[in-house]
Amino acid sequence: MTALLIRDLRLAMRAGGGFGLALAFFLIVVVLIPFSVGPEASLLSVIAPGVLWLGALLSCLLSLDRLLAIDFEDGTLDVLATAPLPLEAALSIKALAHWLTTGLPLVLAAPVLGVLLNLPGQGYLWLVASLALGTPALSVIGTFGAALTVGIKRGGLLLSLLVLPLYIPTLIFGAEVARRGAQGTDATTPLLMLAGITLATIALLPFASASVLRRGLR
Amino acid sequence: MSIWTYANPVKFLALSTRVQPWLWAAASIAIGVGLVWGFFGTPDDFRQGSTVKIIYLHVPSALMAINAWFMMLVTSLIWLIRRHHVSALAAKAAAPVGVVMTLIALVTGAIWGQPMWGTWWAWDPRLTSFLILFLFYLGYIALWEAIEDPDTAADLTSILCLVGSVFAVLSRYAVQFWNQGLHQGTSVPVATGGRTVADVFWYPLLLSMIGFALLFVALVFYRTGTEIRIRRAAALRARAGRGL
Numbered sequence: 001m002t003a004l005l006i007r008d009l010r011l012a013m014r015a016g017g018g019f020g021l022a023l024a025f026f027l028i029v030v031v032l033i034p035f036s037v038g039p040e041a042s043l044l045s046v047i048a049p050g051v052l053w054l055g056a057l058l059s060c061l062l063s064l065d066r067l068l069a070i071d072f073e074d075g076t077l078d079v080l081a082t083a084p085l086p087l088e089a090a091l092s093i094k095a096l097a098h099w100l101t102t103g104l105p106l107v108l109a110a111p112v113l114g115v116l117l118n119l120p121g122q123g124y125l126w127l128v129a130s131l132a133l134g135t136p137a138l139s140v141i142g143t144f145g146a147a148l149t150v151g152i153k154r155g156g157l158l159l160s161l162l163v164l165p166l167y168i169p170t171l172i173f174g175a176e177v178a179r180r181g182a183q184g185t186d187a188t189t190p191l192l193m194l195a196g197i198t199l200a201t202i203a204l205l206p207f208a209s210a211s212v213l214r215r216g217l218r
Numbered sequence: 219m220s221i222w223t224y225a226n227p228v229k230f231l232a233l234s235t236r237v238q239p240w241l242w243a244a245a246s247i248a249i250g251v252g253l254v255w256g257f258f259g260t261p262d263d264f265r266q267g268s269t270v271k272i273i274y275l276h277v278p279s280a281l282m283a284i285n286a287w288f289m290m291l292v293t294s295l296i297w298l299i300r301r302h303h304v305s306a307l308a309a310k311a312a313a314p315v316g317v318v319m320t321l322i323a324l325v326t327g328a329i330w331g332q333p334m335w336g337t338w339w340a341w342d343p344r345l346t347s348f349l350i351l352f353l354f355y356l357g358y359i360a361l362w363e364a365i366e367d368p369d370t371a372a373d374l375t376s377i378l379c380l381v382g383s384v385f386a387v388l389s390r391y392a393v394q395f396w397n398q399g400l401h402q403g404t405s406v407p408v409a410t411g412g413r414t415v416a417d418v419f420w421y422p423l424l425l426s427m428i429g430f431a432l433l434f435v436a437l438v439f440y441r442t443g444t445e446i447r448i449r450r451a452a453a454l455r456a457r458a459g460r461g462l
Contacts, residue, residue, distance in 0.1 A: 158364050172389075
């Protein structure tokens, strides 16, 4: 398992741009927001938590189609499916690798981009907390979507169509935590709900993903 | 004779062709009478005026939009557990009907909401959940279209339907939470599905709900029959050695 994790991390680091691409995309989305809604600081500080969450979500989405597709093309997935390691575990590891290379950098970059959007001072801690809790769910759900579309040519758009509706609950609670944190109101309830969603998806979805992938590879 | 008899496509087609004329007739009578009665035979509501009459389209289609997904969930489970092809094809056949029902519910709701709430659209929990349901339907249909091998497509869409159901319910409650977090419940008295309606409105409404349900069953029978015949034609072509 560790070997698989290290292999995936190495590939993500070295495979030309995959690693930094999501971060750059996040930056560009956030920079484009003031151009589209205007530069007033008060307006930006109101929408900042939502924009940062949406940007993080879209950046996560961007790197999903390479999560399994490359391994599918060179046959690694077939090896993994027949390996003694359960496919559920292999997919959990892949989701973890995706989170470490995409989700974690987004979490760390979000406060910096929060400055650009004039996020209120009390909101930073909540923003980071909500993203740190929520992005693992995005990676796990995304792995399910990637498993569904792995055998399909030009499945990228379809992947977005399938995965984005599944992201809705995570986005609602995550953005709610960040928004309440920025307003200075109590954000415990949505934070707990967000943690619940993340834990439930981590516990249950790998089984669905593995079952989908087995049928897809057959 | 159990219901599994009809997992045999031949038996299913025989049943389907036998009951379809009755279903179509009953559906058209129920919808026709329900709508005409509703539009011309009931008084205007004293507060909503004649706009209340769109309820005879709105509520039944919303009802069937949800029940179509529920039916797809059940048939997907049957396919995953017992691997009856008719079941998978019925789920495939129900999806476009369900998406049209969802669209009708959304559009009639918007038409009613414009004079009543003064807006075509509000981010009310109910409206938002329906929009999300619409997106789930689109994803499901798109996945069916994208996969070439029919059995793999049935497998993957079934699992998507199961996972999607969980997430759709989750979204339903998340959306309620979200809107309460935004502001207090808007002026949305949509909850007329129960017996908060007076009897004059209730009976034609009940009739058109029954009519829409019958229409849905008839459409699913019809479309499943078409899917079975398409599958059969493909099998015949393959046997004739010409491939596709």
